[in-house]
Amino acid sequence: xxxxxxxxxxxxxxxxxxxxxxxxxxxxxxxxxxxxxxxxxxxxxxxxxxxxxxxxxxxxxxxxxxxxxxxxxxxxxxxxxxxxxxxxxxxxxxxxxxxxxxxxxxxxxxxxxxxxxxxxxxxxxxxxxxxxxxxxxxxxxxxxxxxxxxxxxxxxxxxxxxxxxxxxxxxxxxxxxxxxxxxxxxxxxxxxxxxxxxxxxxxxxxxxxxxxxxxxxxxxxxxxxxxxxxxxxxxxxxxxxxxxxxxxxxxxxxxxxxxxxxxxxxxxxxxxxxxxxxxxxxxxxxxxxxxxxxxxxxxxxxxxxx
Amino acid sequence: xxxxxxxxxxxxxxxxxxxxxxxxxxxxxxxxxxxxxxxxxxxxxxxxxxxxxxxxxxxxxxxxxxxxxxxxxxxxxxxxxxxxxxxxxxxxxxxxxxxxxxxxxxxxxxxxxxxxxxxxxxxxxxxxxxxxxxxxxxxxxxxxxxxxxxxxxxxxxxxxxxxxxxxxxxxxxxxxxxxxxxxxxxxxxxxxxxxxxxxxxxxxxxxxxxxxxxxxxxxxxxxxxxxxxxxxxxxxxxxxxxxxxxxxxxxxxxxxxxxxxxxxxxxxxxxxxxxxxxxxxxxxxxxxxxxxxxxxxxxxxxxxxxxxxxxxxxxxxxxxxxxxxxxxxxxxxxxxxxxxxxxxxxxxxxxxxxxxxxxxxxxxxxxxxxxxxxxxxxxxxxxxxxxxxxxxxxxxxxxxxxxxxxxxxxxxxxxxxxxxxxxxxxxxxxxxxxxxxxxxxxxxxxxxxxxxxxxxxxxxxxxxxxxxxxxxxxxxxxxxxxxxxxxxx
Numbered sequence: 001x002x003x004x005x006x007x008x009x010x011x012x013x014x015x016x017x018x019x020x021x022x023x024x025x026x027x028x029x030x031x032x033x034x035x036x037x038x039x040x041x042x043x044x045x046x047x048x049x050x051x052x053x054x055x056x057x058x059x060x061x062x063x064x065x066x067x068x069x070x071x072x073x074x075x076x077x078x079x080x081x082x083x084x085x086x087x088x089x090x091x092x093x094x095x096x097x098x099x100x101x102x103x104x105x106x107x108x109x110x111x112x113x114x115x116x117x118x119x120x121x122x123x124x125x126x127x128x129x130x131x132x133x134x135x136x137x138x139x140x141x142x143x144x145x146x147x148x149x150x151x152x153x154x155x156x157x158x159x160x161x162x163x164x165x166x167x168x169x170x171x172x173x174x175x176x177x178x179x180x181x182x183x184x185x186x187x188x189x190x191x192x193x194x195x196x197x198x199x200x201x202x203x204x205x206x207x208x209x210x211x212x213x214x215x216x217x218x219x220x221x222x223x224x225x226x227x228x229x230x231x232x233x234x235x236x237x238x239x240x241x242x243x244x245x246x247x248x249x250x251x252x253x254x255x256x257x258x259x260x261x262x263x264x265x266x267x268x269x270x271x272x273x274x275x276x277x278x279x280x281x282x283x284x285x286x287x288x289x290x291x292x293x294x295x296x297x298x299x300x301x302x303x304x305x306x
Numbered sequence: 307x308x309x310x311x312x313x314x315x316x317x318x319x320x321x322x323x324x325x326x327x328x329x330x331x332x333x334x335x336x337x338x339x340x341x342x343x344x345x346x347x348x349x350x351x352x353x354x355x356x357x358x359x360x361x362x363x364x365x366x367x368x369x370x371x372x373x374x375x376x377x378x379x380x381x382x383x384x385x386x387x388x389x390x391x392x393x394x395x396x397x398x399x400x401x402x403x404x405x406x407x408x409x410x411x412x413x414x415x416x417x418x419x420x421x422x423x424x425x426x427x428x429x430x431x432x433x434x435x436x437x438x439x440x441x442x443x444x445x446x447x448x449x450x451x452x453x454x455x456x457x458x459x460x461x462x463x464x465x466x467x468x469x470x471x472x473x474x475x476x477x478x479x480x481x482x483x484x485x486x487x488x489x490x491x492x493x494x495x496x497x498x499x500x501x502x503x504x505x506x507x508x509x510x511x512x513x514x515x516x517x518x519x520x521x522x523x524x525x526x527x528x529x530x531x532x533x534x535x536x537x538x539x540x541x542x543x544x545x546x547x548x549x550x551x552x553x554x555x556x557x558x559x560x561x562x563x564x565x566x567x568x569x570x571x572x573x574x575x576x577x578x579x580x581x582x583x584x585x586x587x588x589x590x591x592x593x594x595x596x597x598x599x600x601x602x603x604x605x606x607x608x609x610x611x612x613x614x615x616x617x618x619x620x621x622x623x624x625x626x627x628x629x630x631x632x633x634x635x636x637x638x639x640x641x642x643x644x645x646x647x648x649x650x651x652x653x654x655x656x657x658x659x660x661x662x663x664x665x666x667x668x669x670x671x672x673x674x675x676x677x678x679x680x681x682x683x684x685x686x687x688x689x690x691x692x693x694x695x696x697x698x699x700x701x702x703x704x705x706x707x708x709x710x711x712x713x714x715x716x717x718x719x720x721x722x723x724x725x726x727x728x729x730x731x732x733x734x735x736x737x738x739x740x741x742x743x744x745x746x747x748x749x750x751x752x753x754x755x756x757x758x759x760x761x762x763x764x765x766x767x768x769x770x771x772x773x774x775x776x777x778x779x780x781x782x783x784x785x786x787x788x789x790x791x792x793x794x795x
Binding site for chain 1: 311314315316317318319320321322323324325431435586587588589590591592594595623626634643644740760761
């Protein structure tokens, strides 16, 4: 597994690249004009399923619930043969051990949110402890949140240092940094937060917790993909992308895949570098896969709700 | 770029399958006559010529070749309709007819888009999402003005001019027909319109719509033919107004031939637009705007941003990004919904473009074309970037009218204004900067009819369009677009 480490020289984050709102929205809309048909559609649906971080992040989560979700991750829809598994299960730290056990030998990763998710309002000591808990329980990936308050206050060094400290606490676990774009207020700030996260050592940057609206949108994801592209050309380091929240239909997921293909290309087209954070997308993808294979839609009642 | 970094790879394992629009959803007759006096009439010349699909060179239809006598019949029919019906009609009634044409264009949008793509070579995505809707919008917009001319020109009296002879080019056949016909009708003029000889079909389809809309016979006459037909229209003594969109060369001929007559004219001619990117611009969005600016409609756009001026500090990075973006453009079958760049409109035009590419190479500029497999039949040119270009190069000075971008650099605002204005043309320009005050400074000093800021190739019926210098005179669109068709007292 490749990991990035903090870049040696970090730029002045007050002067990050600007984003033109009209332009980015138009470009994002253009991807939706691609018409994905026939075998390229089926191939894309498999790819999407294989990129999903199947997520449950609720106060009412239980061991049983997590075990059920893990079964779904391994066996999305046994009626159809040759279906890939999802990429990962995403849970709170206290469910990591259960998930890890349920997924043993499957190759499916366990991701854990940490750092006083979702608000991130706590001390660094608590956030580090939260991260260490997740990692010691066996998490392969840690999804942290940035301190949005500090970010808005212009304390970029604080935000940077915090991410770098969490990254260190992650050890071998890959770090996904959630920007919570719905709280940032402008594309310029999304771009700035992306740059800070990548320079501080993020392995992935992620749009949202799923607890704040708006969550992932195509324009905001495009801003982040472009930041990843620039970072790659500047440093040679590949950083992954995870849009999360609000992507529940296959058609929209295919638009995202088109956007990924035409922005970052082949090297990002796998679950090592791109994930969908979603809870209900999987079933819609399965329904579409079945439709592509048989030519007919099957009622939603035939797909397990977990 | 970091030293060992590999360029991004856009030749991905996942490819898009063909997604073709169905040609059978459009009805094209085997042969078309001339639409005059509300009826389809055989040409007195007895001659027809073939029109082909530039993407596969197959014949689509045969259209009439109007002779001088046919032009005379068309002008007479327009004159009669003007004197007996149209100029007397209540403006609100005129407006109703124009609204009806607009609605019928929307109803037949799919068919019009398919024909525009089959005959013109432009991607179906563009004819479907741009050409046809924008053409309909133009009719809607001017329909609204028909009974409000007193408000458009308060405290003045307005009167129509009479018969307008309108000659349009092959790059936006239906849209240019709309630009010409809609304001002429709204102001009470009658029309003889001639589409370009390689793209007659959507104008003839529009004639069918006009017939079906029950427009009084002779108010709009649509005749087909080549340069000779156009010359006969310009020289006809009973024409009051010439509206021409096309090359500067032909524009000058028209100017000469109407000198000394009392014919009015508007000319919308060539261009060589400067697209200027400053170092503080939103770079990725500017890349997108530059791509749309030059590759929209295969670069067959008079206002195409064909000269790119990059501030030196960002030039290297910008060119890298431009190459990455160009690598994702899909060149091929115009009927495929995923196609970004379709076929060149004609063999003639392809030869011109290829000639200029050779000139560019000979002048010592570095050429970049992405790897793409082009169909064997038909007329094709991949998107082409030239770097290491000097202001004095012919590919910078002359209009190419194809998917070819000349990339230059600059250092200061004054320098780029001087270079951008250093052209006989002055149709459009683009400015990319995050600094508002710079936009105003540039727009004030750039000698171009349209200056786009942080966008490019945006059109709206409510917005006037037209040139400075050898790009022509007169404005089309908006309130300004009414003036060239009116006597304002």
